[in-house]
Amino acid sequence: MPATAVKRRKETGISIAPATALIRPRVLIGDCLKAMEKLPAESVDLIFTSPPYAEARKSSYGGIAPNDYVVWFMPRAKEMMRVLKPSGSFILNIKEKTANGEKLTYVLELIQAMRKEGWLWTEEYIWHKKNCYPGKWPNRFRDAWERLLHFTKRKTFKMLQENVMIPAGDWQKKRLRKLSETDMIRDESRSKSGFGKNISHWVGREKAYPTNVLHIATECANKNHSATFPLSLPEWFIKLLTEPGDTVLDPFCGSGTTLIAAQNLSRESIGMEILPEYKELILERIKNNGG
Amino acid sequence: MPATAVKRRKETGISIAPATALIRPRVLIGDCLKAMEKLPAESVDLIFTSPPYAEARKSSYGGIAPNDYVVWFMPRAKEMMRVLKPSGSFILNIKEKTANGEKLTYVLELIQAMRKEGWLWTEEYIWHKKNCYPGKWPNRFRDAWERLLHFTKRKTFKMLQENVMIPAGDWQKKRLRKLSETDMIRDESRSKSGFGKNISHWVGREKAYPTNVLHIATECANKNHSATFPLSLPEWFIKLLTEPGDTVLDPFCGSGTTLIAAQNLSRESIGMEILPEYKELILERIKNNGG
DNA sequence: AGCTCTTATGAATCATTGA
DNA sequence: GTCAATGATTCATAAGAGC
Numbered sequence: 001m002p003a004t005a006v007k008r009r010k011e012t013g014i015s016i017a018p019a020t021a022l023i024r025p026r027v028l029i030g031d032c033l034k035a036m037e038k039l040p041a042e043s044v045d046l047i048f049t050s051p052p053y054a055e056a057r058k059s060s061y062g063g064i065a066p067n068d069y070v071v072w073f074m075p076r077a078k079e080m081m082r083v084l085k086p087s088g089s090f091i092l093n094i095k096e097k098t099a100n101g102e103k104l105t106y107v108l109e110l111i112q113a114m115r116k117e118g119w120l121w122t123e124e125y126i127w128h129k130k131n132c133y134p135g136k137w138p139n140r141f142r143d144a145w146e147r148l149l150h151f152t153k154r155k156t157f158k159m160l161q162e163n164v165m166i167p168a169g170d171w172q173k174k175r176l177r178k179l180s181e182t183d184m185i186r187d188e189s190r191s192k193s194g195f196g197k198n199i200s201h202w203v204g205r206e207k208a209y210p211t212n213v214l215h216i217a218t219e220c221a222n223k224n225h226s227a228t229f230p231l232s233l234p235e236w237f238i239k240l241l242t243e244p245g246d247t248v249l250d251p252f253c254g255s256g257t258t259l260i261a262a263q264n265l266s267r268e269s270i271g272m273e274i275l276p277e278y279k280e281l282i283l284e285r286i287k288n289n290g291g
Numbered sequence: 292m293p294a295t296a297v298k299r300r301k302e303t304g305i306s307i308a309p310a311t312a313l314i315r316p317r318v319l320i321g322d323c324l325k326a327m328e329k330l331p332a333e334s335v336d337l338i339f340t341s342p343p344y345a346e347a348r349k350s351s352y353g354g355i356a357p358n359d360y361v362v363w364f365m366p367r368a369k370e371m372m373r374v375l376k377p378s379g380s381f382i383l384n385i386k387e388k389t390a391n392g393e394k395l396t397y398v399l400e401l402i403q404a405m406r407k408e409g410w411l412w413t414e415e416y417i418w419h420k421k422n423c424y425p426g427k428w429p430n431r432f433r434d435a436w437e438r439l440l441h442f443t444k445r446k447t448f449k450m451l452q453e454n455v456m457i458p459a460g461d462w463q464k465k466r467l468r469k470l471s472e473t474d475m476i477r478d479e480s481r482s483k484s485g486f487g488k489n490i491s492h493w494v495g496r497e498k499a500y501p502t503n504v505l506h507i508a509t510e511c512a513n514k515n516h517s518a519t520f521p522l523s524l525p526e527w528f529i530k531l532l533t534e535p536g537d538t539v540l541d542p543f544c545g546s547g548t549t550l551i552a553a554q555n556l557s558r559e560s561i562g563m564e565i566l567p568e569y570k571e572l573i574l575e576r577i578k579n580n581g582g
Numbered sequence: 583a584g585c586t587c588t589t590a591t592g593a594a595t596c597a598t599t600g601a
Numbered sequence: 602g603t604c605a606a607t608g609a610t611t612c613a614t615a616a617g618a619g620c
Contacts, residue, residue, distance in 0.1 A: 094593095097593085097594095098594080099595095101446040101595090102411045102446070103412045103415065108399040108402060111396065111399060112399060121393055121394045121396070122393060122394070124394065126436050126504075128419065129592085131591085131592070131615085132502055132592075132594090132612080133592055133593085133594050133611080134592090134594090134610080134612045135595060135612090136500065136610050138450065139596095140503075140594095141452070141500055141503050142500070142503065142612075143502070143503055143595090144502035144504045145417050145504050156392075157430060159429065161429075211423055211433045212432050212436065213419050213435045213436050217613075218593095218614085219591085220589095220592070220615050228593095499612065500612085
């Protein structure tokens with residue numbers, strides 16, 4: 001194989017697999033409540049999604065009233081329960097809105113409703129948004145974090161911790177140079193593929209396990225969707241909770257960031273999106289990504 | 292008063308009061324439910340506390356079963372409501388326990404119960420523990436964060452944001468040296484967020500406001516108490532939510548870290564602790580601290 | 583490659599104004 | 602009164618251009 005067969009994007013270090021091994025994501029336009037019915041039971045290894053938050057993204061999604069949020073969500077959670085394998089995981093990226101100076105409670109109620117339906121609330125990861133929205137208010141600072149709720153069907157589930165290990169050597173070197181601890185995540189994202197190529201860089205170095213706090217900047221480049229999350233967020237969980245060839249589902253896929261991440265990591269993926277106008281954008285991104 | 296009477300620590304800007312102005316914390320041994328009855332109504336500016344978690348510190352409170360936690364806590368919350376000034380704040384440092392592979396829900400239930408009793412759930416700060424406890428588990432990473440729930444009685448409350456400002460990032464020096472044309476006018480964001488900025492307003496600023504994620508290392512020094520937090524945690528909230536001479540209360544004060552912080556910052560403080568054997572330790576710390 | 587510099591942008595919140 | 606629309610406020614980061 002010539003050295004040019006695998007191209008490497010600058011800075012990010014994302015491996016682009018050769019065309020023969022490319023796994024194309026599937027995109028279904030429509031309400032995921034109906035779309036999920038088409039999937040066989042226990043066929044998905046990981047559900048990673050960021051649903052519309054209550055009354056957020058109003059201009060594009062109409063906005064779900066906070067009081068109706070749990071009632072709106074739970075039928076969809078039931079379908080997710082059906083399609084998820086017993087060994088699978090459901091990662092839900094969500095944050096409550098502040099209204100009238102107070103935090104709303106629909107996320108707390110959602111966790112409780114999920115447990116009543118048999119989901120195990122296994123973990124709560126924190127996404128620390130390094131470059132959060134600016135702003136100033138008399139009784140509030142800028143909001144720099146979101147929840148990543150981890151639900152499972154069973155107490156033991158597929159988790160491949162070695163896939164997200166961090167090169168401890170680099171981290172220590174950086175600390176000596178007085179760089180912030182968050183730089184270790186940047187190192188991590190530089191060796192994003194995590195499989196094959198970049199792992200060799202770590203030979204002879206000590207590796208450390210990460211914690212349940214993820215330091216990731218919000219995306220600055222993507223102008224096409226009102227609420228994208230950075231690629232490294234789904235990538236981290238896909239590497240941690242699935243193997244190559246496994247299936248990833250994003251029932252609220254938006255501009256398709258989860259699908260791109262799955263494609264990069266050679267996982268099967270299915271995305272669902274209710275707004276038809278996103279379809280072309282998603283397909284374009286997939287096409288440009290895989291080559 | 293001579294200029295040297297009030298010394299100012301470099302960096303932190305904390306005023307150190309002269310020895311004559313030393314404010315001694317008050318320590319009450321006993322269940323805070325009874326102890327708080329001795330305090331007048333609306334006499335406290337800030338309640339900062341880290342209560343015993345469910346089933347933790349079994350020996351002290353006889354081990355509160357997770358199912359009884361809210362019922363145990365709420366009468367105490369009612370007394371806190373009584374003693375807190377209308378402009379005051381209640382910061383609750385808490386994290387749910389994991390049992391049998393699943394996160395328990397007593398913290399979620401507690402937030403809901405507090406709201407029913409009239410507390411406003413104003414904010415949730417994240418304490419990112421930079422050097423969290425080591426360990427390895429098959430389905431879990433190290434837990435590197437805790438909740439700091441901010442409750443208030445009113446929508447507007449005392450908050451002195453300037454007291455916790457941090458040095459502006461180095462990016463500013465370069466960024467502001469030369470301003471482009473768009474920097475001089477309001478530059479609308481393209482993402483329909485309605486967010487825009489006028490960069491030229493930033494010239495001359497040396498400090499920035501923090502976010503709601505606090506990066507504080509845990510302390511290893513306090514081995515005598517099972518649930519201690521670092522001094523800088525109460526210090527940050529005391530500076531933010533009170534003025535010198537104001538009153539701070541910690542109803543579960545343990546080894547007295549909140550009291551030490553209050554003493555350092557020339558605030559009145561009251562600590563309550565159910566275990567009599569802590570009294571000597573607390574008084575010793577106070578004595579050594581104040582000189 | 584490595585550095586400096588420029589530019590875009592991100593799930594926001596609150597007070598005020600007008601219907 | 603209430604409710605909706607509008608304006609004002611604010612950082613840190615990644616990507617890319619240029620040297």
